[in-house]
Amino acid sequence: MTSIMFLQHLANGISLGSLYALIAIGYTMVYGILRLINFAHGDIFMMATYFAFFGVFFGLPWYVAFPITILLTVLLGMSVELTAYRSLRDAPKISIMISAIGASFLLENLAIVIFGGRPKAFPTEEIFTKVIHIGNISIQRLTFIIPVVTAILLIILSYLINKTKTGMAMRAVSKDHETARLMGINIDRTISATFAIGSALAAIGGVMWGLKFPQIQPLMGVMPGLKCFIAAVIGGIGSITGAVIGGFFLGVSEIMLVAFFQSMTGYRDAFAFIILIIVLLFKPTGIMGEKISEKV
Amino acid sequence: MMKRDYYLTSISLVLLVIFLYFADMYMDAYIIRILNLCAIYTILGLSMNLINGFTGLFSLGHAGFMAIGAYTTAILTLSVDAKVQNFFLEPIAAPLANVVWPFFPALLLAGILSALVGFLIGAPALRLKGDYLAIATLGFAEIIRVVFTNTQNITNGALGLKRIPPYTNLWWSFGIAVFTVIFMALLINSSYGRAFKAIREDEIAAESMGINLFKHKVMSFTIGAFFAGVGGGLLGNLLGTIDPAMFRFTLTFNILLIIVLGGMGSITGTVISAFVVTISLEALRFLDQPIDLGLFVIPGIAGMRMVVFSVLLMLVVLFYRHGLMGTNEFSWDKFLKVLRFKRPLLKGGKN
Amino acid sequence: MEMLRTENITMQFGGLTAVKDFNLKLNKGEIVALIGPNGAGKTTAFNMITGVYKPTKGKIYYKGRDITQMAPHSITKLGIARTFQNIRLFKNLSVIDNVLIANHLHVKSNLFEALLRVPKYKNEDRSMMKKSMELLEIVGLIDVKDEKSSSLPYGMQRRLEIARALATKPEVLLLDEPAAGMNPKETEDLTKFIKKIRDDFDLTIFMIEHHMQVVMGISERIYVFDYGITIAHGNPNEIQNNQRVIEAYLGVDDNA
Ligand SMILES: Nc1ncnc2c1ncn2[C@@H]1O[C@H](COP(=O)(O)OP(=O)(O)OP(=O)(O)O)[C@@H](O)[C@H]1O
Ligand SMILES: [Mg+2]
Secondary structure (H helix, E strand, O other): OOHHHHHHHHHHHHHHHHHHHHHHHHHHHHHHHHOOOOOOHHHHHHHHHHHHHHHHHOOOOHHHHHHHHHHHHHHHHHHHHHHHHHHHOOOOHHHHHHHHHHHHHHHHHHHHHHHOOOOEEOOOOHHHHOEEEEOOEEEEHHHHHHHHHHHHHHHHHHHHHHHOHHHHHHHHHHHOHHHHHHOOOOHHHHHHHHHHHHHHHHHHHHHHHHHHOOEEOOOOOHHHHHHHHHHHHHHOOOOHHHHHHHHHHHHHHHHHHHHHOHHHHHHHHHHHHHHHHHHHHHOOOOOOOOOOOOOO | OHHHHHHHHHHHHHHHHHHHHHHHHHOOHHHHHHHHHHHHHHHHHHHHHHHHHHOOOOOOOHHHHHHHHHHHHHHHHOOHHHHHHHOOOOOOOHHHHOOOOOHHHHHHHHHHHHHHHHHHHHHHHOOOOHHHHHHHHHHHHHHHHHHHHHOHHHHOHHHOEOOOOOOOOHHHHHHHHHHHHHHHHHHHOOHHHHHHHHHHHOHHHHHHOOOOHHHHHHHHHHHHHHHHHHHHHHHHHHHOOEOHHHHOHHHHHHHHHHHHHHOOOOHHHHHHHHHHHHHHHHHHHHHOOOEEOOOOEEOOOOOHHHHHHHHHHHHHHHHOOOOOOOOOOOOHHHHHHHHHHOOOOOOOOOO | OEEEEEEEEEEEEOOEEEEEEEOOEEEOOOEEEEEOOOOOOHHHHHHHHOOOOOOOEEEEEEOOEEOOOOOHHHHHHHOEEEOOOOOOOOOOOEHHHHHHHOOHHHOOOOHHHHHOOOHHHHHHHHHHHHHHHHHHHHHOOHHHOOOEHHHOOHHHHHHHHHHHHHHOOOOEEEEEOOOOOOOHHHHHHHHHHHHHHHHHHOOEEEEEOOOHHHHHHHOOEEEEEEOOEEEEEEOHHHHHOOHHHHHHHHOOOOOO
């Protein structure tokens, strides 16, 4: 392995990691606020790629289609919360998780019914996919664009969370629903906003994913969804920084695994789960997570 | 009282045997197959309900245990000849090439291997709180699938296994289903079963009452895995063909639907619901397939059936959380009362 | 004889020190109370003793044996039982099942013996049932033994919690606000009842209570917490006349 190849793999790993990070943030934010694995998040991400696909398919230029995609995905995420989770807020946890699984399954099968089960080719846009050459390295533009877009989004997100009223409300609600309610915070609206932000990030991740791996199908959200949840757990569920670290860690190590141990390629999808089990065994709170002890 | 119940139960079992005898003789293959599936889903539903419904652990690894069971019985029961035919890409690992076991020991080993894996995965995963367990078990099922796709000389990889001897018949499937029902009833009504329910109700109170959470969770999980493995084995030898793609999350989803609809924490509910769900899964198959009306054909829409079932699952949890039975069970007392007074079934039952 | 002793146990949650350097000593047969304003750290002290929380610092000894790092179920098995301030019954299970479950830790039959209902298990089961019925008789819940536990009125739920704790066969019993939500008559009965079970079951009792009537009436010694710190320790008389206690606690609490 030459150092050039290594750099190329590293660049690929970072861009995959960026995508993982964007999706993982949605999991970690929802978990932080509801203590719930939003099983449907991966499928929301999948739907985003279809929205973008149809936008471009019907002749919209990408700079129109992609923002519309984000909007639609946000609406979808919020309606999933409204229908599948809201009325179960005081229900036993197991019911909420079942509802989440139902929502996920519904989205997948609706996608099969509406869009068909066969993969579709995602429209590739020259400005993103053009291959550029730096010395001996040839790399898609996208490989750079993805981390840059991710970085910008992270800056915006950190502003949202730390400086705006909604962001502060989110942090308060994730600490303690009851206290937050007493302080006059509208819990439902705050939770909705959390889903909106998570879905928007998933939509942007979805569009970039489609450009990078231009084949989309209704079950494409399942694996990335699971992996990104794992990324969030590795980073410490509930922590946004953790989700980003976990996403990059998983993305880079997955690419490196395939690059360095070619015989392991078949096990690529199992890799994340093995890491998950190791993390849970040795540091269940993840890298950035705090220990939350239930009040007794 | 006890005597009467004992007789009534015995009579019902005899009736079941008579029914199976006639079904076996006279019913067509398609119906027999569905009946077999009902019995197998009863076993699978009960095993999942033990873990999720009675012990309150949220495990989503059932497809993985079933895969272990199905592959174990399939590999052990395939004839030498069929093994050669199946493994044309890469021959089967030498020690397995010539083993041909009878069905029962193969099923037993399927259960034991599955239980062993359940124990190994449970030991780390059950130290985790609810949602982590869900993801870890889901992940585990995925790993099993990936491993089975890649171990060409043991499982024949993605090609799967064909010509598995069709040993599963009504006697096996219903026999084991009845055994499972009895086993679960004895377990749930023992001191251990009460400990499981205590864990479901309140973990902190349970451990403060001296219940070793970890030990009992592992116990429940391992027993559940055993029966899931046996169920998987029965399924493989019913279908005759298996491949790793069969054991996707959809399979776990179907079983989850069964226990949620029947009532998490009710044996009776699971049995009823296993039949209802299995039969409707078959009956609604038409949704996915084109319907030929002679003059014209309504095109089937693939996936429609699962849309119906996911909506059903959500409706049940959203509006009818306790399912058909909640945590209530069938009893002859209630049953006779209903017969006599035609009062609505199973109201006011106690756990 | 010394039953329970803690050495400087401290519990921190993030930046908050809920209990600081608590030194407790319980002698056999005593009834000792722990009082203090809301949020003073009383329940947290219970949680450390029963293993639900692991202390940030300090040691806990039960009959001279270090139990600081033990799991809650092992601690219960050794002989420390508790009730919960916010009632944690097994809600969907019947009253009798709640008590039966607390017998499980003493079951010697293994899983297979239980499944096969071998005579050894049947005997155990029968004696479990008998003992549980006796306990329900004692706490006056025998008539509702088949009711769902969450359907009981509040006072009965509290008594069921005590019956359940007794079923684990403890030597030390920790009661977290047993009189909370009870009317004066019930409170008076409870006071007698606590004394009675102490004598009948040979218990050592450590209880958290806000009702001064109960506390002053039956405890031999009292510890007082304020913001996690032990501000006083002594017999009821001393505590009632302790200036710091009056300032920190009695002035604040309207139950006094
Ligand atoms: N698991 C926990 N995580 C974080 N803080 C906790 C936890 N448990 C207790 N606390 C905090 O520790 C402090 C002491 O609580 P504790 O319940 O011990 O008080 P208390 O004396 O029992 O009060 P009360 O009379 O209201 O029952 C409180 O500020 C509480 O919020
Ligand atoms: Mg308290």
